[in-house]
Amino acid sequence: MTLRLSRRSFATLAASLGFLQPAMAGDWTETEAGARGQTVYFNAWAGSEAINAYIAWVAAELKSRHDVTLIHVKIADAAEVVRRVRDEVRAGTAEGSVDLVWINGENFRAMKQDGLLFGPFAERLPNFALVDTAGKPTTRIDFAEATEGLESPWGMAQLTFFADGARLATPPASMIELADLAKASPGRITYPAPPDFHGTTFVKQVLIETIADRSQLPLSVDRPQVEAATKPMFAFLDALHPHLWREGKQFPQSQAQLKQMLADGEALMALTFNPNEPANLVAA
Structure with missing residues (x-):
């Protein structure tokens, strides 16, 4: 059965992803040029082989099209990523170990309140124009917290029971x-x-x-x-x-x-x- 509670999947950036800085002030082509040869550490839940395979496909496409190396850092709980980023910030680490994270609302709220996120960036991404923000207002709200461009939706989900x-x-x-x-x-x-x-x-x-x-x-x-x-x-x-x-x-x-x-x-x-x-x- 499929019950009625829907969710959005979000991805957000930790504050250390330097090659995106030009996107905040210039053309997207500058960002693409600056990204070539870079490595992005994407911390994402690894509990689904299908999703893991999708991320692996994306990584291959990124490498082929843009010469960006995407490393899937497989995690069980995004809370461990929040703790890691918080510890790195407190230690004054300039180049943290987390670039991008697939996150839920509770952990997004914690990172936002602690000033651990890069941005705003989401609504300046070229593909954000394809997001149905009017029909799906939760693309701008997560865990009752306004996203304010600090995270970008990258999927939708539906609580589904199966037997x-x-x-x-x-x-x-x-x-x-x-x-x-x-x-x-x-x-x-x-x-x-x-x-x-x-x-x-x-x-x-x-x-x-x-x-x-x-x-x-x-x-x-x-x-x-x-x-x-x-x-x-x-x-x-x-x-x-x-x-x-x-x-x-x-x-x-x-x-x-x-x-x-x-x-x-x-x-x-x-x-x-x-x-x-x-x-x-x-x-x-």
């Missing part, structure tokens, strides 16, 4: 139906533990489906309002957890672990941000 049709002929189409399935199949449903971003998004989906008034979203920082708005969400989770894998006392640590549980028949469903992933897994 083995031989074991689950009719997957649930809502969180209420998922809860009913969990009750009927004790121990066969689970989700990654937050702060894993897949698990956090699972909880966000519960919030969207249980909140009394969706116009309240995004929530303000007013504590009484947040507590009132999220009360149905926590009640739903409290009722759901006893029926989950290991009675909701333990959770998979990652989406990769949950996928393996599905493959082993231990879980009935897994989840992904890439609607193409189930087909890719079958093809593999």
Whole structure:
């Protein structure tokens, strides 16, 4: 099933990518000329072989067309990149180890607030003209934080649940139906533990489906309002957890672990941000 929470994937630049400086003041051809012979260290989540293959293809194209070497620094969590950049800045390192990072909203907000990002640059990129900012306003908002040209969208995602049709002929189409399935199949449903971003998004989906008034979203920082708005969400989770894998006392640590549980028949469903992933897994 595909539920309704969509996300944007963003890439942002650490403050040390020097060859982009001409783009802020001159023609894009100056940037292309200055980039030749350079190496870019792209820190990106490596949990999807399909995405890894795509980045490898991009790297080959960059080398062929622009003589730029793109190194995919494979990471499990963007938070480790934030810590590394912060430590390098505090140490006064002029040439940091991170040039470009695929980042989620929470870590973008942290880097922006700490002044760790290069830019603004995003809306000066030639291809930004192709971004549908009017139809998709979240291309300029990330984690309720205005991007202000400090990160560029490079993909879209949709929270997607998938199952083995031989074991689950009719997957649930809502969180209420998922809860009913969990009750009927004790121990066969689970989700990654937050702060894993897949698990956090699972909880966000519960919030969207249980909140009394969706116009309240995004929530303000007013504590009484947040507590009132999220009360149905926590009640739903409290009722759901006893029926989950290991009675909701333990959770998979990652989406990769949950996928393996599905493959082993231990879980009935897994989840992904890439609607193409189930087909890719079958093809593999």
